[in-house]
Amino acid sequence: xxxxxxxxxxxxxxxxxxxxxxxxxxxxxxxxxxxxxxxxxxxxxxxxxxxxxxxxxxxxxxxxxxxxxxxxxxxxxxxxxxxxxxxxxxxxxxxxxxxxxxxxxxxxxxxxxxxxxxxxxxxxxxxxxxxxxxxxxxxxxxxxxxxxxxxxxxxxxxxxxxxxxxxxxxxxxxxxxxxxxxxxxxxxxxxxxxxxxxxxxxx
Amino acid sequence: xxxxxxxxxxxxxxxxxxxxxxxxxxxxxxxxxxxxxxxxxxxxxxxxxxxxxxxxxxxxxxxxxxxxxxxxxxxxxxxxxxxxxxxxxxxxxxxxxxxxxxxxxxxxxxxxxxxxxxxxxxxxxxxxxxxxxxxxxxxxxxxxxxxxxxxxxxxxxxxxxxxxxxxxxxxxxxxxxxxxxxxxxxxxxxxxxxxxxxxxxxxxxxxxxxxxxxxxxxxxxxxxxxxxxxxxxxxxxxxxxxxxxxxxxxxxxxxxxxxxxxxxxxxxxxxxxxxxxxxxxxxxxxxxxxxxxxxxxxxxxxxxxxxxxxxxxxxxxxxxxxxxxxxxxxxxxxxxxxxxxxxxxxxxxxxxxxxxxxxxxxxxxxxxxxxxxxxxxxxxxxxxxxxxxxxxxxxxxxxxxxxxxxxxxxxxxxxxxxxxxxxxxxxxxxxxxxxxxxxxxxxxxxxxxxxxxxxxxxxxxxxxxxxxxxxx
Numbered sequence: 001x002x003x004x005x006x007x008x009x010x011x012x013x014x015x016x017x018x019x020x021x022x023x024x025x026x027x028x029x030x031x032x033x034x035x036x037x038x039x040x041x042x043x044x045x046x047x048x049x050x051x052x053x054x055x056x057x058x059x060x061x062x063x064x065x066x067x068x069x070x071x072x073x074x075x076x077x078x079x080x081x082x083x084x085x086x087x088x089x090x091x092x093x094x095x096x097x098x099x100x101x102x103x104x105x106x107x108x109x110x111x112x113x114x115x116x117x118x119x120x121x122x123x124x125x126x127x128x129x130x131x132x133x134x135x136x137x138x139x140x141x142x143x144x145x146x147x148x149x150x151x152x153x154x155x156x157x158x159x160x161x162x163x164x165x166x167x168x169x170x171x172x173x174x175x176x177x178x179x180x181x182x183x184x185x186x187x188x189x190x191x192x193x194x195x196x197x198x199x200x201x202x203x
Numbered sequence: 204x205x206x207x208x209x210x211x212x213x214x215x216x217x218x219x220x221x222x223x224x225x226x227x228x229x230x231x232x233x234x235x236x237x238x239x240x241x242x243x244x245x246x247x248x249x250x251x252x253x254x255x256x257x258x259x260x261x262x263x264x265x266x267x268x269x270x271x272x273x274x275x276x277x278x279x280x281x282x283x284x285x286x287x288x289x290x291x292x293x294x295x296x297x298x299x300x301x302x303x304x305x306x307x308x309x310x311x312x313x314x315x316x317x318x319x320x321x322x323x324x325x326x327x328x329x330x331x332x333x334x335x336x337x338x339x340x341x342x343x344x345x346x347x348x349x350x351x352x353x354x355x356x357x358x359x360x361x362x363x364x365x366x367x368x369x370x371x372x373x374x375x376x377x378x379x380x381x382x383x384x385x386x387x388x389x390x391x392x393x394x395x396x397x398x399x400x401x402x403x404x405x406x407x408x409x410x411x412x413x414x415x416x417x418x419x420x421x422x423x424x425x426x427x428x429x430x431x432x433x434x435x436x437x438x439x440x441x442x443x444x445x446x447x448x449x450x451x452x453x454x455x456x457x458x459x460x461x462x463x464x465x466x467x468x469x470x471x472x473x474x475x476x477x478x479x480x481x482x483x484x485x486x487x488x489x490x491x492x493x494x495x496x497x498x499x500x501x502x503x504x505x506x507x508x509x510x511x512x513x514x515x516x517x518x519x520x521x522x523x524x525x526x527x528x529x530x531x532x533x534x535x536x537x538x539x540x541x542x543x544x545x546x547x548x549x550x551x552x553x554x555x556x557x558x559x560x561x562x563x564x565x566x567x568x569x570x571x572x573x574x575x576x577x578x579x580x581x582x583x584x585x586x587x588x589x590x591x592x593x594x595x596x597x598x599x600x601x602x603x604x605x606x607x608x609x610x611x612x613x614x615x616x617x618x619x620x621x622x623x624x625x626x627x628x629x630x631x632x633x634x635x636x637x638x639x640x641x642x643x644x645x646x647x648x649x650x651x652x653x654x655x656x657x658x659x660x661x662x663x664x665x666x667x668x669x670x671x672x673x674x675x
Contacts, residue, residue, distance in 0.1 A: 017524050018403060018503055022642040027623045031274060031288040033248035033295045035356075045644045075524065076404040079437065080642060081621075082339040083246060084355035105407060105439050106339060106353050113357035163371070165232045176357070177259070180234060180365045183226045187262075187367055190225045190236055198471070200464035201238060201329075202265075 001115045003173035004096065004145050009069035011099075011141045011152075013133040014059045017074035021107060024078065024086040038085055039092030064138035070097040072129050078107025087114045097143050099150070101126050112166045113176065117145055119160045128156055145171060212478035214375050215442055216410045219350040219475070223333045225367050232369035237362050238332040239349075242269035242305070243318050244296035245623070246337030250360035251299040259364045261303045266366065268327050269300050269307040272317045273623050277586050277613035280310065286625065316589020316615040319343040319557035323427060324591050326456025330445040330472040335362055340557045340639065341440075342433040346426035347453070348445035348475050350410070353434065373439050374484040376409040380417040382491040387673045389567070390425035391559060391637065391656040393417065393489070394432035395497035399507040401487055406438030409485065412477060413443050417491035423452040424561045431558045432639055435504040444476035498544050498669055499641045499654040501532030506641075508544060510659065510671045516540035535643055536651050537631065545669050547653070551634040552583040552664040553646075554657050555613075556620035559637035560588025562595050564657040569601040571661035571672070577609035578667030584611045584626070586618040610664070622646045635663040 029041040046058050054061045060068075071090070077100045078086060087110045090098070098111065099119045111118040121129070132154045133139055142151045145167060151157040169176065195202045213221070226234040247269070254261070261267070274289040276282075284290040293310065300307035308314040308321060315321070319340055328334050330348035335341060337359045344351035354368065362368055380393055398405075411433050413426075421429065426443045433441030450469060453459040460468035495509030506529070508515065514533065517540070520526040533540065538547070554560075554568050565585065577583045585605045587593035593615055596602055602612045618626045620638035628634055628650025637660050641652040655663070662670040 017528065020503075020640075020642045022621075022640070022645050026644055026648070027621050030245050030623060031286070031292045033252070033292055035249045035252070045648055076407070076437070079403050080339065080640060082337055082341075082353035082355055084249075084337075084357060087355075102404060102407065104404075104437060106355060110355035110357065113355060163232075164230065165369070175257075176369065177257070177361050177364050179231070180361065180367060180369065183234060183367075184365075186226050187234075187236075187365060191366070194236065198468075200460035200468045201332075203461060203464060 001173040001175065004115060004117055004170040006142070006144045006146065007069065008140050008142045010065060010067055010138055011070040011072050011129070011133055012060055012065035012068035013130055014071065014073045015130055018076045018079055019073060020080035021078055021083050021086040022080055025083065025089040030083060030085055035088055036092065038089035039094065042089040042093040062137060067094065069095055070099065070141050070143065071095045072099045072126070072133060075101045077103050079104040082106045084110045084113070087111045087116055091116055099126070099129060112170060115170065115173070117143065117170055119150065121158065121160060125158055132156060212481040214477040214481045214483060215348060215412060215444055215475055216350065216373070216375050219331055219333065220372060222331070232371060234367045235333060235370045236367055237335055238266060239328055239334040240267045240362050241318050241322055241334065241336035241338070241341065242267060242359070243273055243338060244271050244292050245273045246356050247359055248292065248295045248299065250337070250356050250363060251303070253360040254363055261305070261363045262366045264304045267305045268322060268325070269296065269305050270315060270318045270321050271296055271310050273617045273621065275310050275616040276624055277616045277618045277626060280614050289624070313590050316587070316592065317557045317560055317617055319427070319431065320560050320588030320592065323347070323423070324456070324589060326453050326459035329453065329459070329468065330449060331475050335368065339434040340431050342438070343427050343431040343557055345430035345433065345441040346423060346443050347449055348442060348472070350440055350442065352440040373410040374408050376406060376411045376438065376485040376487065377483040378411050378413050379415040379486065379488045380413065380491050381415045381488065382417055383420060384417055384491045384494060385673070387496055387658065388491070388494045389656045389658065390421050390428040392494050392497045393491070394429050394435070395499065395504065395507045395654060396489060396494045397487070398432065398436045398504045399497070400489065401436055402505045403435060403503055404437045406433065406436040409438050410440045410442065411436070411438045412483070413441060418443055419446065422563060423448055424563045427561070428558055432504070435639055445472050496656060496659050496672055498659065499652070500536065500538060500544070501529065502535055502641055502643050503528065503532070504639070504641060504654060506532055507654070510544050510669055512544055514538045514540055514542045514544065545671055548633070548668045549635045549653070549663055550581060550632045551628060552581065552660050553586065553619040553634055553636040553638065554584070554660050555586030555588060555618055556638040557588065557617070558639045559657050560586065560592065562592050564637065565592065565596045565601050566599070568657040568661040569604040571658050572608040572610065572665065573604050575608050575665035577664050581664055581667050582611070583609065583664040584613055584619070586613045587615045589615045608665070619646055635660045635669065
């Protein structure tokens with residue numbers, strides 16, 4: 001995983017709530033056995049017309065949002081299925097930061113496994129950001145994970161909270177499995193006790 | 204003093220959590236031990252690839268049970284899979300399981316079926332376990348008093364390599380369903396009513412424990428249906444305390460504790476229910492007698508109403524987000540405000556899925572279908588959750604009832620629940636479906652899904668529109 005660095009980028013706006021993972025990456029694209037290449041199918045059913053051409057009405061197809069790395073969206077983003085293809089598609093499309101009031105649990109976890117910073121803000125803060133983007137499409141934000149700070153060109157700056165463990169992993173780009181395997185002796189010890197306490201599970 | 208007493212009383216979730224903590228140190232997420240790992244072909248290939256690339260091995264192959272369900276055809280199983288990408292996914296699953304020595308019920312295995320139907324059939328999950336699967340409907344297994352939740356593919360790889368997961372402790376929510384269900388309402392209706400009441404984000408950050416007399420009265424299959432949809436209310440997992448029904452269900456199944464260990468296991472299971480007076484972070488209460496057969500009208504499982512109700516008008520919602528969501532949903536669903544639910548015509552009926560693909564579901568649906576004919580212009584498909592369900596139904600003659608009534612009787616799979624295998628709605632088609640999600644495009648691009656119970660689905664097939672089954 002690439003370490004997450006401070007960056008300035010266009011913030012794209014999708015003013016929709018309860019966007020589910022079936023919308024983020026429709027099921028017809030879940031049959032691949034690789035992790036890569038899902039970005040071309042991100043939001044497929046909204047993004048493309050029936051004939052395969054771009055749907056000009058869809059937010060992310062606006063020229064002003066091209067190249068955006070930051071996605072600002074409504075409440076409860078990523079609800080539904082556990083498919084990690086959703087954050088794979090988001091990251092592969094080019095986003096590395098999402099800002100919303102809330103996320104579905106599994107999706108939220110999946111983001112951090114894929115180098116995506118999912119920032120939670122309160123409703124008022126989200127409204128301000130949405131208003132600023134709507135008034136000035138193509139506006140750029142600076143995201144500084146180290147200092148847990150987002151600054152917009154309109155001068156709105158805000159601090160965000162994040163679990164220190166998730167923050168550390170994003171900043172270092174460290175592999176979770178490697179971290180856990182540092183405790184392999186404890187896992188083995190736990191298993192030995194587990195076999196004594198619950199022998200039927202190992203019979 | 205009183206506070207101290209409360210502090211010592213634990214919920215079932217806390218008991219399972221505490222007994223599975225491997226590492227709990229400041230500065231890092233607690234590591235939780237995983238007893239059972241369930242797998243299917245869609246969310247596992249990239250995890251196996253990751254394992255291979257890093258030179259790691261599966262730590263405990265015996266903790267894994269795998270099946271093929273999402274992409275498999277539900278008819279003409281003897282023919283090669285037509286979709287080359289699906290075919291590759293199926294072949295990859297078989298190869299990954301072979302190389303790693305995992306127990307796989309492949310497409311042709313007599314034990315094959317939908318993962319969350321197959322696993323209980325074999326007694327693979329017991330009370331008190333931590334169970335994961337790269338699938339949000341893993342919550343199903345909470346019916347046994349196991350902490351069961353869906354994970355992403357990176358986590359699938361993590362569990363294979365380490366048998367643990369870094370986890371954040373959830374809050375606890377008690378959902379109390381008092382009283383008794385009417386004859387025509389089912390576990391599915393409770394699940395939809397709860398989602399309607401608390402919303403699809405209502406349970407976010409929580410593990411739900413379902414309690415109350417209506418829950419105790421549910422069969423094990425009913426409890427599976429209920430816990431299955433905990434995720435639809437945003438919860439990580441749903442739990443039902445184990446009781447005699449749980450123990451009776453498990454006894455004698457292939458992976459249940461053997462006679463040698465049965466008493467020891469049983470003694471442990473009986474320690475699991477939440478202590479009397481244990482505190483939950485939130486409590487929601489429903490009265491089962493008030494729950495009418497439910498029908499979803501929108502594109503989110505919280506958009507539901509009793510069958511005797513009407514499609515709501517956007518302006519009936521005071522919350523601006525809900526008002527907008529209603530407007531969008533009605534446009535997608537092609538529905539007009541204030542239409543009676545029983546006036547909505549349907550094109551297709553689907554009975555099946557990990558929510559409602561078990562034998563009791565087909566029994567009640569067959570009871571409704573018996574002596575009827577599928578309405579003109581309607582297609583009705585019955586897709587058993589597993590080959591065992593299918594053969595059991597056939598032994599009871601249920602297949603004949605469906606076929607005589609004009610239904611298609613299929614082989615098992617996820618099928619139209621998420622429409623990955625070619626079974627799908629076409630644009631504008633409207634279904635009565637016993638599955639769990641009515642998201643836009645879930646059952647096919649432009650398809651319109653109404654979530655209902657098996658009895659409601661079967662009644663709709665005969666009538667061509669929704670029917671208040673209490674009035675039949």
